[in-house]
Amino acid sequence: MKKKFSGAEPIYLQVATGLEKLIGDETLKIGDKLPSVRMLSEEYGISMGTAFQAYYHLEGKGLIESRPKSGYYVRFSMRRMPGLPRISEPEAVASEVSVREMIRTVFGKLGKEDIVNFSVSAPPPSLLPAAKLAKSMVHALRSTPQQGLPYEEAQGNAELRRQLALLSFNWSGKNSAADVVVMAGCMEAVAMCLKAVTRPGDTVAIENPTFFGIFQVIEVLGLKALEVAADPLTGIDPDHLAGLIKKFPIKACVFVTNFSNPLGACMPDEKKRALVQLLTRHQIPLIEDDIYGELYFGRSRPRTCKSFDKEGWVLYCSSLSKSLAPGYRIGWALPGRFMEEVVQVKMMHNISSTTITQQAIAHFLSIGRFDFHLRKLRKALHTQCLRYMQGILQYFPAGVKVSRPQGGLVLWVELDKQLDAYRLYQEALKHDVSVAPGALFSAQGQFGNCLRISYARPWDKEVEEGLRLIGKLVAAQTRIRAVR
Amino acid sequence: MKKKFSGAEPIYLQVATGLEKLIGDETLKIGDKLPSVRMLSEEYGISMGTAFQAYYHLEGKGLIESRPKSGYYVRFSMRRMPGLPRISEPEAVASEVSVREMIRTVFGKLGKEDIVNFSVSAPPPSLLPAAKLAKSMVHALRSTPQQGLPYEEAQGNAELRRQLALLSFNWSGKNSAADVVVMAGCMEAVAMCLKAVTRPGDTVAIENPTFFGIFQVIEVLGLKALEVAADPLTGIDPDHLAGLIKKFPIKACVFVTNFSNPLGACMPDEKKRALVQLLTRHQIPLIEDDIYGELYFGRSRPRTCKSFDKEGWVLYCSSLSKSLAPGYRIGWALPGRFMEEVVQVKMMHNISSTTITQQAIAHFLSIGRFDFHLRKLRKALHTQCLRYMQGILQYFPAGVKVSRPQGGLVLWVELDKQLDAYRLYQEALKHDVSVAPGALFSAQGQFGNCLRISYARPWDKEVEEGLRLIGKLVAAQTRIRAVR
Numbered sequence: 001m002k003k004k005f006s007g008a009e010p011i012y013l014q015v016a017t018g019l020e021k022l023i024g025d026e027t028l029k030i031g032d033k034l035p036s037v038r039m040l041s042e043e044y045g046i047s048m049g050t051a052f053q054a055y056y057h058l059e060g061k062g063l064i065e066s067r068p069k070s071g072y073y074v075r076f077s078m079r080r081m082p083g084l085p086r087i088s089e090p091e092a093v094a095s096e097v098s099v100r101e102m103i104r105t106v107f108g109k110l111g112k113e114d115i116v117n118f119s120v121s122a123p124p125p126s127l128l129p130a131a132k133l134a135k136s137m138v139h140a141l142r143s144t145p146q147q148g149l150p151y152e153e154a155q156g157n158a159e160l161r162r163q164l165a166l167l168s169f170n171w172s173g174k175n176s177a178a179d180v181v182v183m184a185g186c187m188e189a190v191a192m193c194l195k196a197v198t199r200p201g202d203t204v205a206i207e208n209p210t211f212f213g214i215f216q217v218i219e220v221l222g223l224k225a226l227e228v229a230a231d232p233l234t235g236i237d238p239d240h241l242a243g244l245i246k247k248f249p250i251k252a253c254v255f256v257t258n259f260s261n262p263l264g265a266c267m268p269d270e271k272k273r274a275l276v277q278l279l280t281r282h283q284i285p286l287i288e289d290d291i292y293g294e295l296y297f298g299r300s301r302p303r304t305c306k307s308f309d310k311e312g313w314v315l316y317c318s319s320l321s322k323s324l325a326p327g328y329r330i331g332w333a334l335p336g337r338f339m340e341e342v343v344q345v346k347m348m349h350n351i352s353s354t355t356i357t358q359q360a361i362a363h364f365l366s367i368g369r370f371d372f373h374l375r376k377l378r379k380a381l382h383t384q385c386l387r388y389m390q391g392i393l394q395y396f397p398a399g400v401k402v403s404r405p406q407g408g409l410v411l412w413v414e415l416d417k418q419l420d421a422y423r424l425y426q427e428a429l430k431h432d433v434s435v436a437p438g439a440l441f442s443a444q445g446q447f448g449n450c451l452r453i454s455y456a457r458p459w460d461k462e463v464e465e466g467l468r469l470i471g472k473l474v475a476a477q478t479r480i481r482a483v484r
Numbered sequence: 485m486k487k488k489f490s491g492a493e494p495i496y497l498q499v500a501t502g503l504e505k506l507i508g509d510e511t512l513k514i515g516d517k518l519p520s521v522r523m524l525s526e527e528y529g530i531s532m533g534t535a536f537q538a539y540y541h542l543e544g545k546g547l548i549e550s551r552p553k554s555g556y557y558v559r560f561s562m563r564r565m566p567g568l569p570r571i572s573e574p575e576a577v578a579s580e581v582s583v584r585e586m587i588r589t590v591f592g593k594l595g596k597e598d599i600v601n602f603s604v605s606a607p608p609p610s611l612l613p614a615a616k617l618a619k620s621m622v623h624a625l626r627s628t629p630q631q632g633l634p635y636e637e638a639q640g641n642a643e644l645r646r647q648l649a650l651l652s653f654n655w656s657g658k659n660s661a662a663d664v665v666v667m668a669g670c671m672e673a674v675a676m677c678l679k680a681v682t683r684p685g686d687t688v689a690i691e692n693p694t695f696f697g698i699f700q701v702i703e704v705l706g707l708k709a710l711e712v713a714a715d716p717l718t719g720i721d722p723d724h725l726a727g728l729i730k731k732f733p734i735k736a737c738v739f740v741t742n743f744s745n746p747l748g749a750c751m752p753d754e755k756k757r758a759l760v761q762l763l764t765r766h767q768i769p770l771i772e773d774d775i776y777g778e779l780y781f782g783r784s785r786p787r788t789c790k791s792f793d794k795e796g797w798v799l800y801c802s803s804l805s806k807s808l809a810p811g812y813r814i815g816w817a818l819p820g821r822f823m824e825e826v827v828q829v830k831m832m833h834n835i836s837s838t839t840i841t842q843q844a845i846a847h848f849l850s851i852g853r854f855d856f857h858l859r860k861l862r863k864a865l866h867t868q869c870l871r872y873m874q875g876i877l878q879y880f881p882a883g884v885k886v887s888r889p890q891g892g893l894v895l896w897v898e899l900d901k902q903l904d905a906y907r908l909y910q911e912a913l914k915h916d917v918s919v920a921p922g923a924l925f926s927a928q929g930q931f932g933n934c935l936r937i938s939y940a941r942p943w944d945k946e947v948e949e950g951l952r953l954i955g956k957l958v959a960a961q962t963r964i965r966a967v968r
Contacts (some may be wrong), residue, residue, distance in 0.1 A: 124636065137625055137632075137840070147614040147622075151606065151810045184668060188834040200684035200706045216832035222684045222706065247512045328837030348700035350672040354838045355811030356621070363729040 012053035019054065023063055023074055030390045031383035034064060034072040048449055068299055070379060082393055083401040085263070085414040090208040090227035090444055094248060102440055103212055106425070115429075116466035119436040121261065121409040121454040122326045127380055130371050133325055133364055140359035148356030154347035155356035156182025163365035164332045171293065172307040173316075175334055181342050183331040184353045186291040186319035192349065193315040194252060196341035197285040198223055202251035205244065207236060209441035209450075211261040211411075214254055214289075225443045226250060232403050232412070235265035239276040243345070245282055256444045258302045259292035262412040262441050262452040264405025266302055271426055273291045276308040283313065285338065290318045291331075292408040294374055297382040302407075312336030320361065322409060323374060328357045380458065381409065388455040392462060395471030397478055411453045412438075419449045419477055421423070427473050435465045499528055503538065507547055507558055514874045517868040518548060518556040534959035552783055554863060559870070566877060567885040569747070569898040574692040574711035575928055586924055587696055587868065590909070599913075600950035603920040605745065605893040605938040606810045611864055613857050617809060624843035632840030638831035639843035640666025640816070648816045648847035653779065656791040657800075659818055665826055667815040668801035668837045670723055670775040674834065675701045677799040677817055678736060680825035682707055686735035687730065691720060693896075693925035693934075695745040698738055698773075709927045710734060714898070716720055716887050719749035721794060722758040729766055736769045742786045743776035744762040746896040746925050746936040748889025750786050760792040767797065774802045775815075776892040781866040786891075796820030804845065806893060807858060812841045862939045864942065865893065872939040875948060879955030881962055896922075897935045903961055905935050911957050 005014050022028045040051040055072050058064045065075040106119060129131075141147050155161070156473065161177035168175045183189035190213075198204065200222030206214055208227035218225050226248055230236050244250065257267045267275070279286045288305045296302060306316040315338055319331030323445055330353070335342040346352075364370060388411060392402055401414035416422065425437040438450025451470070457463055489498050506512045519527065524535040539556050542548045549559040590603060625631050639645070656680045667673035674697075682688065686708035690698055692711035702709050710732055714720050720739055728734065728859035739759075741751045751759070764772045772789045780786060790800040799822055803815030814837070819826040830836075847856060872895060876886055885898035899905065909921040922934025935954070941947055 125630040125633045128633050130629070130633050133633070134625045134631045138622060141621060143617045145614070146609040146811075147618045148811050149609045149612050149614055149617070149809050151805075184834045184838070187832075191833055195704060213832070213835075220679060220832050303777060321635075321835075325633050327630075327632045329834065329836075329838045345704060348671075348697070348704050349675055350668045350813065351697075351805075352813075354668070354813045354841055357838055357840065 006331060011046055012050045012057060015040070015046065015050070015054040016057040019058060020063060023444045024469060028074050030074050030386040033070075034074065036071055053118065067379065067382070069359050069375075073383070074387045082389075083399075085232050085401045085403055085412055085450070087231055088208045088227075088229045088446060090229055090442070090446065091253055092244065092247070093225070093444075094203040094224040094226045102422070102437070103216065106434070106436060106440065116433045116456070116462050117455045118466065119434045121452075122322060123377065123381075123409070123456050124458070126458065127377055127456075128324065129369065132369055132373075133328075133360065136364040136369075137356070137360040139363050140356055143359070143363075148354075148359060150355065152182075152352045152355040152358055154226055154352045155343050156180065156353060157355070157362055159366070160358045160362035163331075163362050165293075166365075168306070168334070170301045171290075171304045171330070173304065173334075179334050179339070181333045181335060181339070181346060182353050182358060183317075183319070183333055183346065184329040184350070185321050185331040186219070186289060186317050187213050187331070189218070189317035189319065189331045189333040190214065190254060190289055192342055192345045193285075193287045193317060193335055193338070194218075194254065195221055195222070195345050196335065196338050197252050197287075197315070203248055205241065205248075205250045205253040207255055207260060209438070209447055210254075211256065211263055212440045215443055222478070227443060230260065230263055230265055232263045233265055233307075234271060235260055235263070235267040236271070236275065238271055238278050242278055245278070245284070250284055252287060253279065254287045254289060255305075256292070257305050258290055259295060259405055259408030261292070261408065262403075262436075262438075262450075263405075264403045264408050264410065264412060266406055267305075269303055272303060272305045273308045276305050276314060280309075280311050280313050286314045288314050288316045291322050293318065294323050295378060295381055295409065296407040297378065298406055306334060306336075309336060312338075315342070323377065324364075324370065325361070328361060329354065329385075330357060330361050355356075381455070384455040384457075385411070387459045388453065388467070389460075390461075391467040392453070393469075396467045397471070397475050400474075409454050409456045411455060411467050413451045413453055415449045415451070415474055416478055419451055421447075421449055421451050424451070424470070424477065428470055431469055433469050435470060485530060486494055495530055495826055495865045496534045496541060499524070499530065499534070499538040500541040503542060504547060512558050514558050514870040516558045517554075518558065520555055524855060538542050548738075551863065551866070553859075553869055556576075557867070565871075565885075568714050569885045569887055569896055569934070571932060572692045572711075572713045572926075573711060574926070574930065576710070576728065576731070577928075578708040578710045581737075581861065586906070586921070587700065590918070590924065599916045600946050601941070602937045602954075603918045605940060606806060607861065607865075607893070607908060607938075607940050608942070610942065611861055611940075612808065613853065616853055616857075617812075617844065620848040620851075620853075621840070621844040623847050626838055627843070627847075632838075632843060634839065635770055636666075636836045636839040637844055638836045639827050640664065640837065641839070641846055644814075644842045644846035644852070645816075647846050648799070650849075651778075652790070652818070654776075655788045657788065657818075663818050663823070664815045665819060665823070665830060666837050666842060667801075667803070667817055667830065668813040668834070669805050669815040670773060670801050671697050671701070671815070673702070673801035673803065673815045673817040674698065674738060674771055674773055676739065676826055676829045677771045677801060677819055678702075678707070679829050680819065680822050681736050681771075681799070687732055687734075688735045689725065689737040691739055691744060691747075693746055693922070693931055694738075695740065696924045699927055711927060714744065714747055714749055716747045717748070717749055718755060719744055719751040720755070720759065720944055722755055722762050725759070726762055729762070729768070735772060736773040737763065738773060740773045740776070740790075741789050742774055743779060743889055743892030745776070745892065746920075746922075746934075747893050748887045748896060750890055751789075753787055756787060756789045757792045760789050760798060764793075764795050764797050765959040769797050771799045771801060775806050778800065778807050779862060779865055779893065780891040781862065781869070782890055790818060790820075793820060796822075798825070807861065808854065809845070812845060813838065814841060814845050865939070867945055868939040868941075869895070871943045872937065872947075872951070875943075875951040876937070876955075879952045881955070881959050884958075893938050893940045895937045897937055898937070899933045899958055900962055901933055903933045903958065905931075908935070908954070908957050908961065911960065912954055915953055917953050919954060
């Protein structure tokens with residue numbers, strides 16, 4: 001059945017306006033797939049070219065977006081977009097870190113399975129290729145007579161290193177197996193690299209806000225943290241950092257350059273290049289935590305600082321914990337000029353990583369399964385991200401500010417200045433809902449009015465109820481404050 | 485055919501003297517199994533009681549020994565026993581440690597498989613139950629829908645902790661799953677415990693000589709090592725340590741209490757008790773490295789300091805790397821009163837250990853396979869130990885001194901004072917034989933004339949040739965020195 005068009009406007013525009021209405025009244029919801037161009041042309045009785053034009057028009061307005069090899073999807077509407085969280089203003093002091101107590105409290109609850117958990121930023125098993133990985137594990141058990149019994153090399157399984165080196169081609173890196181050190185996760189990679197380039201008492205620059213795991217490593221190593229303000233969209237500003245380098249004896253930097261945690265910021269290429277040039281000039285090692293790099297929502301993988309590193313001052317760190325198998329504990333470092341030191345520290349620490357899981361992952365990567373899995377995972381996470389955003393807008397009081405991650409696993413939510421997010425966390429927990437309170441993400445006790453919400457869990461009724469509950473608690477706290 | 489006996493001596497003594505001759509002329513070699521009591525009685529036409537008496541007599545002379553449920557074996561003859569290595573006299577200084585260069589050199593060669601390797605103290609796959617473990621791994625993969633994908637608890641898999649707690653019953657320990665923290669090997673357990681109880685700059689007491697891995701951890705943590713002389717048979721002397729505690733601000737001790745590495749010393753129970761009392765009185769944490777405890781040659785497992793620990797000052801550390809599966813990287817700690825701190829440090833460091841290997845080992849332990857395997861492994865290592873000792877006596881110049889381990893995996897060999905064991909190591913390597921030079925085992929550069937020889941590899945022609953080669957090189961160095 002062909003639709004009727006008036007003559008006043010071009011046909012593509014009439015089609016687009018119709019679709020826009022459907023998006024506006026949420027007949028088409030955020031994350032929904034739009035009909036294919038062929039289907040649209042058939043449905044409206046228009047040419048394929050006109051159908052394309054309609055979609056281009058909507059894409060231009062930011063209402064929909066195309067995803068590679070997948071089609072068009074409803075995107076977050078600019079009209080309904082919440083404000084961005086502010087850029088932080090950390091005090092310029094190098095401080096010793098201790099948020100132990102709060103981390104223990106929040107993470108002690110991790111084991112409980114009956115909780116709606118927005119605080120863990122790792123994909124749930126339902127999004128991961130459990131059966132395929134198990135096959136690779138069985139293959140590893142069968143492929144050598146030793147069946148994973150002996151120690152592996154301290155630097156890591158040679159075939160796994162080769163496969164991990166190949167991954168760097170995705171971000172314009174040129175690395176070989178000899179450049180890779182296998183670690184038991186990204187956290188260990190960061191800890192070992194940081195240990196290799198610092199001595200107790202040294203000052204280390206980190207983003208503000210940043211992942212609390214980094215504070216913990218800094219505390220364990222007896223270092224001092226200098227928190228550097230990060231833009232919610234573009235991350236660290238090299239010019240700002242240049243100023244701090246003049247004032248503080250910075251011995252190393254630890255930055256999450258792609259889809260930072262919790263902000264979701266992604267440094268543009270030119271900033272990455274400028275950062276590497278700045279740090280190379282000052283001979284300051286950059287530990288680049290790229291654990292989220294493969295979880296991009298856009299058309300292509302963002303580059304890394306490592307890809308601009310000519311003199312080896314970037315120690316690249318990543319892992320498969322956010323993208324494939326948290327429990328396998330497979331991470332790696334590309335330590336550049338600090339290769340020897342890093343291998344040494346790893347060996348001193350736990351001799352080598354588990355043998356059989358290294359062999360299994362090497363096999364999984366070698367048969368091309370990882371790429372296939374990542375394509376599915378990215379789509380799922382992108383849709384979840386948009387769905388969670390919509391949920392927050394729907395259930396939280398007006399004025400809430402939300403980050404705009406273009407990848408990764410978390411949203412950063414800024415509430416009214418007066419709100420106490422840690423109390424919110426405690427109250428939500430009574431209802432078996434867990435979020436990460438913002439204060440976890442600063443060494444100076446900032447972000448008391450923020451929350452980090454992971455969208456790793458696929459959207460379902462419980463997630464919706466969980467967000468609705470937090471929204472209610474926020475509203476209640478706001479009202480109490482208003483009455484006082 | 486019955487043998488004839490004269491009337492001059494009791495029959496049991498005549499039988500014993502006959503056997504003694506066979507041992508003396510090496511018709512019966514060290515480690516050989518003697519006929520069963522029943523066979524002996526039939527062969528000599530004597531009663532079972534007389535046969536028993538003959539064996540008791542030889543056992544009393546230290547020529548043979550009974551092994552539980554296995555029978556009698558030729559033991560090292562006291563007559564041919566080499567001298568014991570001397571007790572060291574380390575300088576009483578707390579020193580910063582660096583033996584990096586030498587460790588890198590020696591351990592860089594570990595990967596090469598065509599080497600006769602006396603420097604690694606881990607059992608080879610041929611002595612380990614590879615197929616049974618693989619079955620447990622497949623069981624673990626099949627027993628949960630998540631198949632090892634999610635993070636495990638930071639403290640470790642609950643069932644594995646329960647099984648590891650049960651192992652402490654072997655040494656009169658009473659521990660439950662709640663007392664255990666799973667670690668990625670014993671080295672990590674020691675590092676995490678040491679980190680939990682010290683700050684950079686603190687002084688830590690260690691044995692002299694001691695395993696170089698401990699120096700490395702001390703170096704990584706920015707600590708100072710105070711080396712304490714250890715007796716080659718009975719280890720650390722609590723009275724001597726008491727004197728040092730008065731002079732030095734010792735903040736922690738790290739001792740291998742059972743079958744120390746490299747000496748093979750085993751602290752008697754009364755010394756263990758006295759040590760725990762001393763350290764409890766001074767509130768000094770003892771990190772007890774018991775990695776070799778299950779590899780005893782005697783009738784029963786030696787106790788641990790932990791078994792005498794009433795107030796929680798002992799942080800017990802062990803692993804399955806020397807007894808079951810080096811590549812699985814499964815160790816554990818019983819941190820006593822420092823439980824919270826140790827879990828914290830572990831979590832800060834690498835979040836948790838590999839999930840699937842924890843599940844697999846929990847299964848393997850739960851079906852009783854470990855006990856069965858250990859009984860076989862202990863017998864094999866005991867025989868290998870004696871065979872290697874014999875080889876050293878046979879091929880090394882007279883006057884060589886050798887330790888008398890009653891368990892574990894290594895022999896400590898003391899050569900002429902003038903000898904340079906590191907040069908020896910280098911020369912042996914040219915012939916594809918690797919030993920661990922003694923200087924690796926001291927922070928002060930002692931033991932330059934010592935070697936550590938692992939008897940983990942079952943005796944074969946190549947092992948014999950390897951020992952013969954080292955013996956030759958020792959003799960050559962001795963001659964060169966004599967000529968000069």
